[in-house]
Amino acid sequence: MVEILFAKSALPKDGVLVLPLAEDAPLREDAAALNERHDGALAKAIEAASFKGKAGQSLNLYHIGGYKRVLLLGTGKADAPRRAELLGAALATSLSQESEASLVTTGFSADEAAQIALGASLRAYRFDKYRTTEKEEAKPKLKKLKLLCAAPKEAEAAWSSAKALANGVDFARDLVSEPANILYPAEFAERLEGLKKLGLKIEVYGQKELEKLGFGTMLAVSQGSVREPRMVVMQWLGASGGDEKKAKKPKEPLVFVGKGVTFDTGGISLKPAAGMEDMKWDMAGAGAVSGLMAALAGRKAKVDAIGLVGLVENMPSGSATRPGDVVKSYAGKTVEILNTDAEGRLVLADVLYYAQERFAPKFMVNLATLTGAIIVGLGHEYAGLFSNSDELVEKLVASGEIVGEKLWRMPLAKEGEAYDKELDSAIADVKNIGGGRAGGSITAAQFLQRFVNNTPWAHLDIAGMAWATKDAGVNPKGATAFGVRLLDHFARGFEA
Ligand code: BES
Ligand code: MN
Ligand code: ZN
Numbered sequence: 501m502v503e504i505l506f507a508k509s510a511l512p513k514d515g516v517l518v519l520p521l522a523e524d525a526p527l528r529e530d531a532a533a534l535n536e537r538h539d540g541a542l543a544k545a546i547e548a549a550s551f552k553g554k555a556g557q558s559l560n561l562y563h564i565g566g567y568k569r570v571l572l573l574g575t576g577k578a579d580a581p582r583r584a585e586l587l588g589a590a591l592a593t594s595l596s597q598e599s600e601a602s603l604v605t606t607g608f609s610a611d612e613a614a615q616i617a618l619g620a621s622l623r624a625y626r627f628d629k630y631r632t633t634e635k636e637e638a639k640p641k642l643k644k645l646k647l648l649c650a651a652p653k654e655a656e657a658a659w660s661s662a663k664a665l666a667n668g669v670d671f672a673r674d675l676v677s678e679p680a681n682i683l684y685p686a687e688f689a690e691r692l693e694g695l696k697k698l699g700l701k702i703e704v705y706g707q708k709e710l711e712k713l714g715f716g717t718m719l720a721v722s723q724g725s726v727r728e729p730r731m732v733v734m735q736w737l738g739a740s741g742g743d744e745k746k747a748k749k750p751k752e753p754l755v756f757v758g759k760g761v762t763f764d765t766g767g768i769s770l771k772p773a774a775g776m777e778d779m780k781w782d783m784a785g786a787g788a789v790s791g792l793m794a795a796l797a798g799r800k801a802k803v804d805a806i807g808l809v810g811l812v813e814n815m816p817s818g819s820a821t822r823p824g825d826v827v828k829s830y831a832g833k834t835v836e837i838l839n840t841d842a843e844g845r846l847v848l849a850d851v852l853y854y855a856q857e858r859f860a861p862k863f864m865v866n867l868a869t870l871t872g873a874i875i876v877g878l879g880h881e882y883a884g885l886f887s888n889s890d891e892l893v894e895k896l897v898a899s900g901e902i903v904g905e906k907l908w909r910m911p912l913a914k915e916g917e918a919y920d921k922e923l924d925s926a927i928a929d930v931k932n933i934g935g936g937r938a939g940g941s942i943t944a945a946q947f948l949q950r951f952v953n954n955t956p957w958a959h960l961d962i963a964g965m966a967w968a969t970k971d972a973g974v975n976p977k978g979a980t981a982f983g984v985r986l987l988d989h990f991a992r993g994f995e996a
Contacts, residue, residue, distance in 0.1 A: 501666065502592070502624050503644045504617040504659060506652035509606065516569045516601040520587055520608075521553040523577050528606050531572075538565050546572070555580055558594050571595065582904050582973075584612040588619025589974045596624070596640040605649045613649045614658035620645055621666045622974040627677040664798030665988050669981045672784075672791025676966065676979035680763035680780045685722075685811035688762060688783065689730040692790055692809075698797035701735040713854070716828040717835050717846040718810050724767055724820025724840075725813035731851060734793040734807040738800060739996050750804035754994060755861035756793070756987060757851050759844040759868035760786025760811040767814050767840030768822055781979065782844070784966030785867035786811060788983035795988045802996040808855050810847040814840070826928045830854055831951050834928035842932045844870045845944055849951040856955050862994075863892055863956035866948070867983045868963075873940030875964040882908035883965045883982065886945035889956035896958055896990055904973055905986040907960065912945055920946045 511517070511530055519531045527535055527542060535542035541564055545551070551559045555576030562569050573590055575583045595601050605613045624642055628634070649655045675683060675691065683691075689704045696702050707728045710719055715731070722729035737750050764779040765771060771779070781787075786809035793807040821827075825837050831853040835846065848866055855864060874884040883900075885907040887893045893909055900907040913919040919942050925931035930950050934943030945959050965982040968975055 501670065502621050502642050504621065504663070505644065505646045506613065506649055506656045506659065507646055508652055509604070509648045509650055511604070511648070512602050514566045514568065516571065516595065516598045517567045518571045518573060518591055518595070518601055518603040520573050520575045520604070521551075522575050522607070523553040523555075525553060525578070528604070530604050530606060534565055534570070542570075542572075555583065555586060556590055558590065569598070584608055584615035585619030585622075585974055588616040588621075589623035591616070591645075592620040592623040592642060593971070595642050599641045600644040600646070601642070602646040602648055605647050610649060610651045610654035611658045613647050613655040614662045617645065617647060617659050618662040618666055619974050621663075622669060623976060625670055625673055625976055627674065627978060661799040665795045665985065667798055668791040668795025668988070669984045671794045672787040672981035672984050673979040675787040675790060676781050676784050676981065678780070680813070683783070684727040684762050684813055685730040685760070686728055688760060688786070688809075688811050689732050692732045692734060695734065695790070695794055695797065698794060699736070700793055700797045701737075703733040705731040705733075713830060714828065715830050715850040715854075717830070718812060718850040720821045720825065720827040720837060721761070721767070721814050721840075721843040721846050722812040724817040725815040727762070727813045730811040732809050732811065734790070736793055736797045736801070736803070736805045738796065738802050739804045750806060750859065752862040753804040753806045753859055754991060755855050755859055755864040756789045756805065756807045757848065757855055757864060757866040758786035758789030758807070758809040759783070759848055759866070759870065760809045761844060761847065762811060762813050764814045764841070764843065765816060767843060768816050768820050769839045769841040770816055771841060778967065781967050782869050783811070784869050784962060784979070784982070787979070788867050788962070788981055788987070791981050791984040792987045795984060796991060801991060803991050803994050805991060806855070806859050806861070808851050810851040812843075812847055814843045829951065833930060833950065836925040836928040836931040838931050839933045842944070844868050845947045846932060848948055852948065853951045856953050861955055863889065863958070864952070865892075865896070865958045865960065865987065867960045869966050870959075870961045871941040871944045871963055873937070873944075874961040877910075877941060878908055878964055880964045880968070882906045884941050884961035885909045885958060886912045886942070886961070887958035888912065888949065888952065889958065892956050892958045895993060896986070899990040899993075900986050903985040903989050905965070905982055907986075910945070911942055912949065915950070919943060920949070923947055923950065
């Protein structure tokens with residue numbers, strides 16, 4: 501990660517200097533002084549290049565006033581949402597070939613200075629562990645970023661919590677980016693054990709334990725694979741306990757559940773070959789829950805939060821589940837599996853029910869790359885949000901707007917109503933797909949709801965958001981870790 505330093509506002513004498521400029525605003529003090537010392541060079545360049553300070557707009561001046569490079573970055577309107585973190589992101593992109601730079605943060609608060617740092621480090625992420633032949637000049641170089649602030653101590657304190665969040669996001673991105681030959685359930689679980697060092701309590705359940713518990717629907721997904729399944733329970737008791745040693749039993753914790761299908765071939769209901777490689781990121785829900793727990797622990801959040809992930813590989817083989825098979829879920833309900841590619845809901849059914857039974861959550865949020873249909877409906881702008889609680893919806897949507905991970909509420913019917921009735925099976929308590937393709941994301945959510953008691957619950961279908969094919973905002977293309985920043989912000993609303 502880019503090293504971030506905070507220092508008193510005095511301008512450096514040389515190097516690379518970044519000056520943020522709001523839309524149609526006059527040059528700020530530092531920039532104005534520099535401009536005057538150099539015969540109005542800045543103002544002339546701004547004029548000549550029609551630089552308006554629009555968000556994302558940039559203007560470079562080389563070898564001026566002792567600086568190797570002065571970069572003017574537009575920050576848009578003074579009240580533009582997320583302008584600080586987006587400035588950081590723009591800076592990281594523009595300066596990827598510089599090794600060090602200083603940024604003047606006049607006009608930004610200490611918190612915003614930390615947000616600039618957050619945006620810069622998030623955007624500078626790169627998953628390059630498997631590149632062994634890349635040329636030096638092609639690699640990004642930004643190592644050190646100095647933020648010049650009026651109150652550097654305050655900014656640094658804000659950054660220490662934002663940095664924990666950035667670490668959580670990057671942890672999730674690493675998990676999501678890994679190919680499925682490297683990251684299978686046991687390996688995923690092992691990486692989560694590494695989070696113990698942050699004070700998280702980690703429990704891992706293997707094949708035997710899951711059999712004993714009676715996780716029939718989750719095991720039905722896993723049984724075609726030579727990779728053993730895992731369920732991992734991560735506990736952060738920041739309100740009632742502190743760290744692992746002091747941890748008591750959580751009281752009304754916030755519970756987060758993630759779908760962790762480390763590869764989804766579809767099973768016997770095999771997916772078509774084209775694009776199947778994308779299914780390595782069918783564990784992005786579990787990745788986000790893991791990154792969130794790392795962030796909460798890393799910044800010592802004053803909440804009790806539990807993360808649970810169901811980790812399986814969905815493969816076709818002689819031992820795989822067949823369409824038509826009937827299995828018994830942990831909840832006791834029998835499920836007729838008509839399509840083995842509708843596997844995420846089978847994993848979640850058991851983990852959701854277990855989470856409710858064991859932890860009596862204040863509420864429960866699950867994240868899953870659950871349906872292709874949500875991409876048809878919402879594209880790559882919004883994740884689908886399904887919930888039985890208006891209050892939860894309101895809070896989640898608001899957090900999403902603030903961090904730029906947007907949610908759109910979708911319909912969810914009560915049990916026995918039309919959407920739900922589609923799941924009635926001729927031979928078991930419920931079947932795992934609806935009648936046809938219509939409303940596929942909704943029937944998937946209805947299936948999950950059949951395993952939710954009276955707990956306030958929200959399901960985020962993140963299939964369209966987990967992976968980006970273009971750079972955008974604070975995310976370079978690839979794994980976005982969608983949900984980590986959203987739920988970290990959301991959890992802040994419950995901190996003591
Ligand atoms: N993992 C997929 C959903 C998915 C599709 C995620 C594309 C990301 C990108 C899920 O397990 C799945 O296969 N869903 C099926 C459900 C269907 C069989 C009812 C789908 O969406 O086609
Ligand atoms: Mn599937
Ligand atoms: Zn899947």
